[in-house]
Amino acid sequence: MRILIADDHDLVRDTIMLFLQVEAGAEVAAVGSLPEAVKAIKSAPRFDLVILDVAMPGMNGLESLRQVMAMAGGQRVALISGTATADIAEQALAMGAAGYLPKTLSAKSLANAVRFMAMGEQYAPLEFLRAAQEEAPHPLVQRLSGREMDVLRGLVSGKANKEIARDLGITEPTVKLHMKTLYRKIGAHNRTQAALIARDQGLF
Numbered sequence: 001m002r003i004l005i006a007d008d009h010d011l012v013r014d015t016i017m018l019f020l021q022v023e024a025g026a027e028v029a030a031v032g033s034l035p036e037a038v039k040a041i042k043s044a045p046r047f048d049l050v051i052l053d054v055a056m057p058g059m060n061g062l063e064s065l066r067q068v069m070a071m072a073g074g075q076r077v078a079l080i081s082g083t084a085t086a087d088i089a090e091q092a093l094a095m096g097a098a099g100y101l102p103k104t105l106s107a108k109s110l111a112n113a114v115r116f117m118a119m120g121e122q123y124a125p126l127e128f129l130r131a132a133q134e135e136a137p138h139p140l141v142q143r144l145s146g147r148e149m150d151v152l153r154g155l156v157s158g159k160a161n162k163e164i165a166r167d168l169g170i171t172e173p174t175v176k177l178h179m180k181t182l183y184r185k186i187g188a189h190n191r192t193q194a195a196l197i198a199r200d201q202g203l204f
Contacts, residue, residue: 001026001118002045006037007053007080012103016051016080016110023111034058037068046073048118049098054081054088062091069096078117089124099123140186140203148182151175152203156195 003026007013013030020026029044031037035058041050050068052059069077076098079088089100098117101110102125113123141149147168154164161179165172179191188194 001049001115002047003028003049003051003114003118004031004037004040004044004047004075005029005051005080006031006034006056007051008032008056009053012053019107019110020114023107024114026114032056034064034068038071041068041071041073041075047075049114050075050077051080051101051114052077054079054084062088062095065092065097066095076117076120078123093122093124097122100125140198140201143185144182145178148178148185151178152182152186152194152198155179155191156198156203158195 001024003020003024005013005016005020005028007016007030010032013032017028017030020028029040029047031040033056034052037050037052041047052065052068054061058064065077065079068075078098078101079092080101080103081088082103084100084102092100099113099122101113101123105113105125116123144152147170150168151164154167159167161172161175165175168175179194183189183194186194186197188197
């Protein structure tokens with residue numbers, strides 16, 4: 001079993017690396033940033049599992065997760081974090097990530113989770129999934145469709161219509177249509193106001 005762990009905290013990275021070598025008998029490579037992880041994936045034989053720290057240098061949340069998952073080689077990718085919310089864990093799993101690992105896991109649990117994911121399964125601690133289910137939806141989320149949320153996320157990120165269309169695999173006219181409906185639903189008159197409303201209400 002070949003594992004790549006990318007985390008910028010030396011102590012955390014080395015500890016997890018040792019755990020996996022001892023508890024799971026894994027062959028483990030370790031790097032400290034997303035660019036280094038990408039380089040390792042491109043240059044080394046295929047990894048059975050890539051573990052990415054949500055907050056390390058070069059990491060742009062779920063967007064970076066999506067990019068690494070799409071890289072040639074078809075490696076399975078999981079997130080690890082000490083601070084990410086249940087919502088992030090849920091979104092990562094929905095995107096097809098191998099799983100979510102909180103840094104509070106014990107060595108044995110971590111090793112078992114890695115084995116589980118490397119075999120093709122999804123993993124996330126039950127307490128995270130339960131917390132995500134129990135959290136009350138944001139008022140704006142209740143008003144918007146999933147696609148409208150995707151478009152609004154693109155607006156908040158400052159992306160042009162063409163970029164949003166490319167990211168979502170839809171046409172620019174479709175993006176404009178979603179924008180028109182989401183403006184009406186949240187009471188915005190233009191893209192700048194929509195982004196401000198989303199930010200002010202802590203949606204992204």
